[in-house]
Amino acid sequence: MNAVVQAKAESRHLLSGNEAVARAAWEAGVRVAAAYPGTPATEILENLALYRDIHSEWSVNEKVAVEVAIGASLAGSRALAAMKHVGMNVASDAFMTQSLAGVVGGLVIVVADDVGLSSSQNEQDSRYWGRFGHMPILEPADSQEAYEMVKRAFDLSEEYETPVIVRMTTRVCHVKAMVIVEGDRIEHRAAGFQKNPQRWVMTPANAKPRLPLMHERDRKFRELSETIDLNVVLPGGDRRIGFVTSGPAFMHVRETFPNAPVLKLGLSCPPPLEKIRAFASQVDTLLVVEETEPLLETEIRAAGLEARGKDILPRFGELAPTVLRPAIKPLLDEPYEAPKTRPQAGVFPRPPTMCASCPHLGPYFALSHIRNLNIIGDIGCYTLGAGHPWNALDTCTCMGASLSMAHGMDKGRGESDEKKHIVAVIGDSTFLHMGMQGLLNMIYNRGNVTVLLLDNRSVGMTGGQENPGTGQDLHGLPAPRVDFAKLVEALGVRPERIRMVDPYELPTMVKLVREETRMEEPSVIITNRPCSLTDRFERFQPYEVLDDKCTGCGNCIDLGCPAIFVSRRDTVTAKSGKAKELVFARIDANTCTGCHMCVETCAPEAIAQVQPQTRAIRIHAHA
């Protein structure tokens, strides 16, 4: 059992922001929770899943998750949808209209912005959605606040009949901090769906009368923002700068300038402009510290107040003390002294790699050995195929984009692409999230793309979560499993062009990609090995390199498996007289899982299974 579930009333716990959200939602009586996995928000649903008295699910994408939550809300249940920032883009079609219609049971959307861009394709500020969709935003600064604000969000949502956004960032989601857990779950019964077409059927005739009501709600929230205890002035003796700040930036401000007055905004959208005006009158300079875009700053300026902000602070990345100190000290006419750090030691980079026996290694080995390809990628572990040693991925934009972008690249071929084959690479979960439509579109519009559907039965990059292709649900319980071959056939791919392949069978893998890219019609190659980090993966006896047989050809190194490393290099003179570099390999038996892919790259048969009786536990010091 997990600490979040076990937490007793009135007890202190070390919880991540995500764990705190889950605990608070459960206490608040949430009955339905839905999400698609995405860093840094994934653990919210993983923790909610531990409570068996609520329905929690991995939805196939964020739009679906929000719609599930909306349906539950209309039935009168408290509901939560969680997602990373880019998931909000996907979900926006649903909440932009539901904000107009309103909600019944408390509806909370928890969005996690990847400020600092540690695990995403962009860094966007989700606080825009509150302005765009007329929804209030609560911004917790740490786990304790996340816990408290999620509960408040449910109450506000029901009181004002609006979806409420709780905006987290990586530095709240993944920071573990002390939380005092208040109490037990308060049940909220669902009255059931009350039919009311004028309210819930958003035709133009029904939607129009909702517009003034939505604006009236905005006005009420502006009033509330002035008085609510979440927007609070923390006094300080040094009034040269008064800070207006929200989210984890508040913590960094307090850490760096402990004596300065701070107006901390918990309900940051709509901002309390009169409160800010009063605060501004008590300080020399008003400085807005917000991650990441100048939203509050622009609104404060529009209200006629003078404020500093992004003229001295960066518009991207975290506003950590290391960033705040050098940026703000000049404003105080104080010299900034850089910490007396030693020069950065020149240590090599350690970029993320694919894992030992990763089923994506085979397809990328194939792609890196075939010329004349434009390889259009997608979001997942296979995005790492753009890196060393494969260099076999040419684009990555957003979930599901590979198929549609590949189709567009096929139709919009330029001169240099005329003889190129177009390949799309997408994983099982991304395909089910938003890729299917792209394939359907390509078939319907007579495109010609070779699709590599890398089915590892998991959402790999976020930690091996379940999806409809796994055969299990969020709770690990058996669930119906989608049949990818039947699915793509139903979308219109000819059965002859649907090729199932074991990605560990390298010769077959290479041959299939070669064959299918030469076809004048769409084809789908589906791999069938599970992610090697999940329980679904089976380990075998590891392999080792027989030193006396290794000829130094280096073929196995090209696989990119992290269990294989270079043991020694040599340069010899070939018969032609040219110098030839030899690379001798070794396999780390503790990392190898016995997938045998590398065996197929080895002509001299220098790779053999380790004999169980001779296998010693050892640590490889292989630098």
Added chain:
Amino acid sequence: MLDGITNILVVGIGGQGVMTAAEMLARAALNQGCDVKKTEVAGMAQRGGVVSSHVRFGPKVYSPQIDTGEADLLIGFEAAEALRWLPYLRPTGVAMVNTLRIAPPVVSVGLYDYPTDPIGELAAAGIEVHAFDAGAVAEELGNLKLVNTIMLGAISDYLPFPAEVLKDCIVEGFRAYKPKLADINARAFDVGRSAGHAQAVSRQTAM
């Protein structure tokens, strides 16, 4: 309750247990009645990337992040990683380093070099360095997974609260969830604790 803020930086490679070690330190501090924050950048880290976990505790902690030059303790689960994060350590700080060397593919294929003597470079920077082969110690105890507890044992006498607080936290955790491993982890902690000391002596004689 402690007077000031203590900053501990735990570093290594995805999969080595850096985050678990940091969690143990944070829990021990919480048990001491401190306010605690622990943070790391996770996400892609399990794919062999760099992992650094910040642990801060004291009467009241605001920012979860340790500034450069502000760490009191640096715990390195791998030699080059300890060197990478050296600029975070105070001039008066202590580094406890596992001498394990793990070269990533970019090094093994020859694009970059692994530092010849990372421990020597740390020592040359003038900080207090303790380094030992935690893997070898774990191997003697019969379980490689004990490296984590050994490293925590090694750092335990450099904390602002008694080593037993951290030890109890670790052992109780095992007793609750994996009782069979409780005794061996208690032993690993003690062995690590001695190892952390022994190296202080040997470094002084070496210098």
